[in-house]
Amino acid sequence: MDFDSPEEKEFPGLYASESTSKKSKEESDYSDGEHDKHSKKDSLLIGRRKDKKDKGKDRGYAALEGESSPEEELDTKSPSKSKKSKTFKFTSSKSKEKREKSRDKEKTDKELKQVEEEPQKDKDKAHEEKEHKKKDKERKEKDKKSEKKEKDKKEKKSKQAHQDDVSAEEALALGYPVFGVSVSLATERSRCHDGIDLPLVVRDCIDYLQEHCLKCEQIYKVEPIKTRLMHYKRLYNNREYDAEVDELNLPTACSLLKLFLRELPEPPLTTDLMARFEEVASHPEVTKQQEELQQLLEQLPKCNRTLLAWVLLHFDAVIQQERHNKLNAQSLAMLLSSTLQMSHRLMVALLCHCNQLFPDVKLIKYVPPLTSSSPKLPEKPDDIQTELRKQDSLLSQIHSEMNAGFITKKREEQLWEVQRIITQLKRKLKSFEKKQEKSIEELESTAIATTSPTAATLTTVPAPVPVATISEDTTDSKPPTNNKKKSIDLSAGVSVDEVSTTSVESRPQIDSPVAVPEFIIDKISGYVLLPKTNPHRDELLRLQIEYDELIAWQNELKARILSERNEVFRLKQLYDQKLQRQQATMAPVPQPTELPADGDYERVIEHYTRENALLEHKKQMLGMELKEEKRACIALQVELRMQQFQM
Amino acid sequence: MSKKPTAGPALHKVIMVGSGGVGKSALTLQFMYDEFVEDYEPTKADSYRKKVVLDGEEVQIDILDTAGQEDYAAIRDNYFRSGEGFLCVFSITDDESFQATQEFREQILRVKNDESIPFLLVGNKCDLNDKRKVPLNECQLRAQQWSVPYVETSAKTRENVDKVFFDLMREIRSRKTEDSKATSGRAKDRCKKRRLKCTLL
Ligand SMILES: Nc1nc2c(ncn2[C@@H]2O[C@H](COP(=O)(O)OP(=O)(O)O)[C@@H](O)[C@H]2O)c(=O)[nH]1
């Protein structure tokens, strides 16, 4: 009987993310649009979760064996949850393949296995111990340490017989800490949802200090009460920090930031590049130094670079206030270089160049996603979009953490809450769009209503010059309505050159959706991204992008129509005014003194009629050509954007 | 355990499941806002909360409207776990959607591990009776096999819309009271009886 695999499979992804984070997305087999915004790591976790779930159940009884009351455990709404809160196992990337292969079999094997495992109950405990020992050898030191810790917890817990849900959840959270893990993991677990890849705790501390403390003389010179510091560390580790409830203060913010940096298992400049950084710092030539630092920084993982940028720019802001806080580069480096795990000299060098080294980084205060206790949802469509993006990012994170086994009651509640906010935001956006459509329609109908009486006069009275040309100009360049959405009434049409200008204007708008390659947050655009291995991926993506482009085109045309309508309206009023004035003055229209001969008159009319018909025809051809051009344009645009997704 | 973390009105968590296009969103929106949407817009996941009066008691209902597509399975399971009751919807005009309910039932039981989880089998679009593809007795038979109620609804005419939500909430509520009694008393017996896997063993 195979005890090995269920053991290992119990918590795939718990720490596997560290060892597998470099693996590419292709290896994951999930195909879920919602989750495309996850990092590769997430997708791996998701890809594996089915196994985990099934497996977790397979061996659930074994795990609970020896505890005082297994039935009571099962009594929770989520049996898998209570199991998870008890045991922490780690997976190796090796076992992952095995799992994936055996996944299909699992379903059928499951029932069988359970029957098999049952009689083994008594022996399981002993087996489990053995397994632990065996696997410890295979594991890295770090994992081993934390596992022991968890295991101790587990044993303690089993004695408590699950009396305390809260502490169980806390224990679970301990399996996914933010402090003491790599920068990338901390960034992943403690996300800022506005697209800046910085661990939330770092962001919050810097935000607080930037806003309140730059001129304070105590900055980086005082220590908080130890218990207070630990309290905040725990809040962040458990993802429970709530800015409104637990406001930071100066000593805590300084020390929490320092604590985070100090506990990084690797220097933020990375072990690999450390020596070279130090070497450059000892360079006597300042200009060259900057260039070389720049080059080295480029080689850092992106999240390390972001972290350094924020920390250094913040430190720079501190020493800008030397007058108030009595800190300059030298003295600050004295206090903090060891925290950053670098030499005094290197820190001074980095501080000296930081503005040139990170010209792309601005310290922007973080506005976290709204919660249900937030007073109000945003009203403007742009704000709604921004908020939606944040909520989507938060939602993906919750899902991916849950898929990795981090399941607590609080998280589940948060999951529903976030989902609810997203639904509300989407409804808001939709109703806004509807309103807009309606108002366009209304404008259209009023424009028609107000024009119609004169339009009637126009047709009967052939003379009035301005309106006549307008209406002729705009009558019938056919709208390229290949959109699914309701076709536009183009009776007041779009003239050829106007369309071409809009097609140019449209581009910046089309390019704007954000698609950062490694963490694609484009739920806003609604794209369903299949895994790269899926043969339909490209087709689906292309269709979606095309759809967007066409919609954008349609919107431009609509906007054009609206402005044309307004222009018609304006001219009509102008015409009415003139007509009234003419009638009021009753000034006799100046009679042409010499009427051309009847034959000449007719010939002129004929000429213009023919000419106009020709022009009309030409315009139609051009209109079609334009349509083709625009189509080519969109095709290229789609290819361009496809490329963004390939990266 | 079934103790409630928050004071205030009881909260019942309901999840809509079923194939795409059967009317899960339509039912939800009809219940929530008394509106019927003609055009079909695939859902990923949407969640709603509403205060209602259930047999004289003010309660809150959380409704999660899921995607029918298999694609979203990973997300769906995270919700299934926290769902307390399920409306398993198919369209009486679409036999495939009826067949699919079997799979949804299994998924739910796999996650919840509980055969008597509050659950209703819902045959929607009953206003289209002339296009019916799934005979009534087949629907009833399946419901009987699962020991769950069967109700036919129309999100369009609002027929039985409130009924399915309220019936489910009643089941959830009685389940909760039963649970809290059981936890204080003989939890084990109930468990043995309840848990699918336990009964198997
Ligand atoms: N005639 C009729 N149409 C319905 C009913 N419920 C939903 N529909 C239509 O069926 C389509 C799919 O509904 P929707 O709620 O989006 O399905 P979902 O994918 O299950 O959420 C929509 O076009 C609805 O208008 C119903 O009870 N009667």
Ligand SMILES: [Mg+2]
């Ligand atoms: Mg839907």
